[in-house]
Amino acid sequence: MIMKAEKFYSLSDLWKNIKKLPQKRKYICGGTDIAVSLKYGSLDIDCLIDISDVKELSLIKKEKNHVFIGAGVKISEFEKNEIIKKCVPALYKSVRYYASPTIRNIATLGGNLANASPCADGVLALLASRAKVILNLYGKKRVLEIKDVFIGPKKTSIKKDELIEGFLVPIWSHKSVFLKSIPRKIFGISKAGLCVCADIKNGSVRDISISASSVGPVVLRCLKTETFLKGKEINDKTVEESYKIIKTEVSPINDHRSVAEYRKEIIGVFLKRALSSLK
Amino acid sequence: MSRKKENKLSFVGKGIERVDADIKLEGKALYGDDLDFAKMLYGVCLRSPYPKARIKKIDFSEAQKDPDFVKLITAKDIPGSNKWPVVNDDYPFLAWDIAEFHSQAVAILVAKNRFKANELSKKVKIEYEELDFIDDIHKSITKKENIFSSYVIKKGDAFNEIKKCKYVIEKEFTTNYQVHCYLEPQVATGVFATDGTLAVYSSTQCPFYVLDAVCAITGLSSNKVKIIQTVTGGGFGGKEDVPALVGAHAALASFITKSPVRICYDREEDFRSMSKRHPSYSKVTYGADENGKLKCCIVKYILDAGAYSTLSPIVLWRGTVHAAGPYSIDNVYVESYAVKTNKVPCGAFRGFGQPQISFAQESLIDDLAEKIGMDPIDFRLKNIIDKNKLTSTSQKIKDSIGLKELIEIVRKKSDWDKRKNLKPSANNKRRGLGCSIAYYGVGLGAKGRYLDRAGAYINIYRDATVNITVGNTEMGQGALTVLTQIAAETLNCPINNIKLDEVDTSKVPDSGPTVASRTTVMSGNAIIEAAKPLRERIFKTALKMLGSKDMIAKDGYFISGSKKIFFNEVIKQCWAERLKMSEQGWYVSPPTTYDLKDGKGDAYIVYSYSANIADVEVDIETGFLEVKKIYSAFDVGKVVNPVLALGQAHGGILQGMSWAVYENLVIEKGVMKNPGFTDYIVATSCDIPEYDVSFVEKDYSEGPYKAKGMGELPLIAVAGAVRNAVKNACGVEMDSVPMIPEKILKKMGRI
DSSP: OOOEEEEOSSHHHHHHHGGGSOSSEEEESSOTTHHHHHHTTOOOOSEEEEOTTOGGGGOEEEOSSEEEEETTOBTTHHHHOHHHHHHOHHHHHHGGGSSOHHHHTTOBHHHHHHTTOTTOHHHHHHHHTTOEEEEEETTEEEEEEHHHHEEETTEEOOOTTOEEEEEEEEOOSOEEEEEEEOSSSSSOOOSEEEEEEEEEETTEEEEEEEEEESSSSSOEEOHHHHHHHTTOBOSHHHHHHHHHHHHHHOOOOOOSSOOHHHHHHHHHHHHHHHHHHHO | OOOOOGGGOSSTTOOOOOTTHHHHHTTOOOBGGGOOOTTOEEEEEEEOSSSSEEEEEEEOHHHHTSTTEEEEEEGGGOSSOSSOOSSSOOOOSSOBSEEOSTTOEEEEEEESSHHHHHHHHTTOEEEEEEOOOOOOHHHHTTSGGGEEEEEEEEESOHHHHHHHOSEEEEEEEEEOOBOOOOSSOOEEEEEEOTTSOEEEEEOOSOHHHHHHHHHHHHOOOGGGEEEEEOBOOOOTTTTTSTHHHHHHHHHHHHHHHTSOEEEEOOHHHHHHHSOOBOOEEEEEEEEEOTTSOEEEEEEEEEEEEESSOTTHHHHHHHHHHTTTOSBOOSEEEEEEEEEEOSSOOOOOOTTTTHHHHHHHHHHHHHHHHHHHTOOHHHHHHHHBOOTTOBOTTOOBOOSOOOHHHHHHHHHHHTTGGGGGGOOOSSTTEEEEEEEEEEEEEOSSTGGGGGGOEEEEEEEEOTTSOEEEEESSOOSSSSHHHHHHHHHHHHHTOOGGGEEEOOOBTTTSOOOOOSOTTOHHHHHHHHHHHHHHHHHHHHHHHHHHHHTOSOOEEETTEEEETTEEEEHHHHHHHHHHTTOOOEEEEEEEOOOOOOBTTTTBSOOSSOEEEEEEEEEEEEETTTOOEEEEEEEEEEEOBSOSOHHHHHHHHHHHHHHHHHHHHTOOOOEETTEESOOSTTTSOOOOGGGOOEEEEEEOOOOOTTSGGGBOOOSSHHHHTHHHHHHHHHHHHHOOOOOEESOOHHHHHHHTTOO
């Protein structure tokens, strides 16, 4: 049972007061995952710290070489924001696949990462966009790769009281494709998801990053496939070859949402489709 | 009384607005959880966490310390009987000694508020001993004691005939569960009064089933108990039998605590413990001669009943009777079984044992047509039942059959004969059409004939408003509106004068369940029976007032020449003359002759029919199946309200499609893995196919204004049409529902 909920409006206020709060405490921003955990009793806490109106967390800023995205920006915001549309197209494209409109109006990217689900749509887009995570603990920041934060299913390296402040997404010349396999036309948790960001010139891959969801313990980068494709011309042969490689790179499981062979095949099919549409 | 000439109907056949539209749209309807009672307590069930376990010890000492704790009720506290009366009466209200499925109710904890009831229920320690369980029907069926019920139909000599057939086809099919997904979960409130009477407010299709259960568990007599149906937010069969269990629990808790007690399920509890559509296995064989005439059909049909028999015996019976399909076949052999497993007990769901076997036999009919080299529609037309032909139970179809016309309508509308020209929307997609047909025996049939009667009470007040009490329920399907139309027509009474209420068992005789698409026919006829003498008095008075020998009764007016008087004026005069302005009606369904020994005879009073064509597109790389359009034509007799009938058609088609392609309840080792809307996938409004619905109105002479039944028919054969369309699109012969992409890719050999 929740004993206490405390709301803060700035980071300075948060760091000043956080240590006075009950020990079993947790941040809440959108709450779309936390509400579910609370309902099913999988969360043992005494205090929720409401950071949904902390102003530093709700910024989207374009800087010289990167875009800063606050961890508390609502998902639906990405569809309306011009910086995101131009500089982080994968994230822009992910929005329509992300949960449902009502959830998108309240859920956040920070929560998507903190929840550490292998099927996280936001993380899938961030990973292929090569985003880094800014963590903040009592005012002290560290910047980590997503893979070093999201270390297992429902497992992160985030320390107690440490806050995901936002993401740094490099600005690089690329196009992107976001594909997600769901069980009906809309509203579904992914059976498998693939995001490709690539810089392709005259049919050749100059640079590429590929991420996949729901096909391993974490949302993962498909580095072998990336390495294979870099510098290659996109043609039937390379597409077919990369289809084979990516299927060896993922390690899906059977569960109530799908079966491993299907997930593997879909990742391959999605890669083919992504490459031919980026060509 | 002459029931007027067809072309002069004022209210029947009109698409009048639902009488309950406003309260539902404006949020004013009082559903089960909206009612409030002073000092109401809340009950919550404690449930077994194992597929099968012995209950060793229940320790609630920790929960008892809380000031909000009221009572913990177990089987030994039941003052009446711990056998829920359904068909075989094998299901205890609360598990005693052994719990036979995961989430079976073991005890009820009552607390002062809902939150505390849930909190405290977690503090009760129940010690179990896990026992071996069976979750597979093929293992279970090998033991005779696991077979809850079994039927056979023998017509001609199928096993001998099959040897002579030029074309023989035999295949196995399976179907999975379907969850009702009614918007309003199960809810009931028991209100025990100081005078020793007990009222139960229940979200239910079958208040009289709740009455029987409440009397059984409390030991109270029927005249001390009344069941009041609350506005019911969806049923689809899921509010047929199980609300009796929920209502009995609430009644018991109220009876023991002497306070009102509410029990309201959350979605997960509802998923885990309430009834479902039965998973099925079937093996079907059809044989045809060199001319494409169906000569024989052999079916083995098994339903996975779950841990208790509940309604399985009658679900299975309906499936058995319809198993050979709507075809005229001289040699039929059907054997069927409902088999126990340690899983949630399955029960009624729109279609009631028919959709599963319809999927199998309509798939196989298509495959047989292909084998013979005939167009699947031509093949069906050659073999369908028709007037004066015999069904598989040797029932002669006497009247009211439009099947042939229905097939021709969908064939024409879908441009079936040019289906090869259909273009897919992308290179990796394939498009196809598939056909299916169905018949549906209206009402409870021979097996349930003792329950097939209904009552109605009509009371006309001095101000000419009319109160009508019936024993069948509104659950969203439109019964209140359709029955109002029938009453209005018979009395020549304006719609707005009439008020029909949710059922109160103390005000109307036991009218059986609101199931089997029987309400229009049964309660409709009961209303006509009640209205007949009233009509005579009203019409006679009107004639007198008009001073005429002839008149026209229309739209609530009585007209003779230039004279015109309104219904209200006539009623005023009737009262002035002290005429009897209230009557009771009673309708009993016509006789059936079915013999359970060999499955011969008239199984149902009449049949409704459907023909369906599905237009689908399959992504051959991902296996994703999209149903683009469904053409359906129905013969349900006279359509009482065309707008509501269309709604029933759309809803049924969508629910059938959803079962066919999406809905996949996963139970592993007796434990449900996706008990909620996150992972149990149902069609959303975005997944709706385009609908093209037609009606052919073939008069049913015994029906109210010639109507038959409608509710279940649209769902039944959708899966077969979709499956045959998938085959037409990409050559894959699916044999399992739901047709999820994983299965399609596997059949294609791509995974």
